[in-house]
Structures are given as C-alpha cells and as structure tokens.
Amino acid sequence: MQKMWGVWKLIYPIIGMSGIIPVNMEPRLLSELGLKPDTPVVCQLSNRPELTYIIESPLTKLDDLITHIRNIAQDHIIQPLDRTLVFVTTIMNGELIARNLGCEFYCADTSVYVSKGNRRLMNESTCHRIAAEQCKRIIDNWQTGRYRIMVAMTAFGAGNNYPGVWVVILANTPFNMASIVQQFGRAGRDGNQASCYIIPSKCLLYQPGEQSVDFCEHSAVTEMIWDSTKCIQFLLTKYVDGREATACLEDTKNMICS
C-alpha cells in the first residue's frame, strides 16, 4: 500500500479509481482484473477523526426503536440545514421505520415504487424510470428539508455526500463491515463533527466455515457490536487499512468512541 501522494509518481497509462477497497481484498481484486500482484495500489487511510462512533444496547421492539431514533435525531436536528440518515437492512424494516418516523424511505428496488400488478403491465425500463424518479424526489424532499430524516437502504450508503448530516443511525444489526464503513461515511462530509450510531436488533453470529474466507468480515461485525471492550474506530479502520488501523485514543484529533 502506498500513500495518496504516490499517485503523482505513477507511470502507468491507466489508473483505476475506487471507493473503499479493504486491504485484504487487494490481491483478489488485482487477480480478477488480470493485473500483476505487484501492481501499485495507492490509497488514503480511512480514519475520520471528526466522527464519533456509538454502539447502543440492542432494541427488538419497534416502538422502543422508533422512540430512540426520534430522541437521537432531536438532539442533532437543531439548525434548518441539519439532516439525519437512518440505514436499515431490509425493505420491510425500512418501510415500517419510515412510516413510524413520519418520513420517507429511499430504496433502489423497483418493487418499493411499482406494485406487483403494475410491474406485470410495464416493461422493465419503465419500472426503472419510475423508481429513479421516486428516488430523486425522496432525496430532494430530504435535502430541501420537507423531511429532515430519511430512512435508506444500502444503495444510498455509497458515494452520496451531503452537508449537514450530523448523525447516521444504523437501525438493526448490520450484515458486514463494508456497509458499516460506507454508511457511517455519509456523516460529517462537510468536515464538521458528527455522530454514528448502531442500534443492533439481534446477534448475528458469524459461523466459521460458512465460506472459505470471511471477506465481508462478519466476524469483525460480531466482535465490534457485541464486545464492548474493543475500540470501534480501531476495528473499522482495521477492516479497511489493515495494520495501519487507528484507535480513537491514538490521536488527539480523533473523537472518542463509546
């Protein structure tokens, strides 16, 4: 792994760009792209010192979850431009939580916007156009402040950067480290301090031997959520940066996780 400034010294005619590539995925990615194992990989460390990470006690009842999300959001939505994002793991939970919070649910799946009956009558491109229009409308409503909370699925977790997101809440137990890193990454994009919560629902234990390599780091998710002795920031940065991981107490610029 080389640091970002190293990109200026590369003499290669083609440079590929990506978001998060965990360090343990690099050899596989190079192999699948047909590149030599010693192809230079340039990256920036994933530490976000402005983010505070908080793992809450598990909540299994919907009413408790809604009340808790409302309380967290109320603490962070103060100024007109303040926004909150709530990520969920299933469409059913997304629709349920959004309805109870009185906000909208962003999901790239066409089935959320076009009923089964209508899907049969329409061609696929029409369904996708309707879904794309609805997704845009939902984001507009959130950005312009009609709804200052938005519930979203994984599709919104990557690459969508809006200022004023002071809090990101992962409602339910997330499935993998990549989703957690990406979804938390929506917070504090304007450089201001922001808070990232996980409110787990249940313990999804990783079963060793399910797959040959634990690429998604299910075991790390289990460790992070259910072992309160571990530094959350360290585990998140370890997933992306490997041996260059940073614990929150290692740098005075870091917010301290809890």
Ligand SMILES: [Zn+2]
């Ligand atoms: Zn920590």
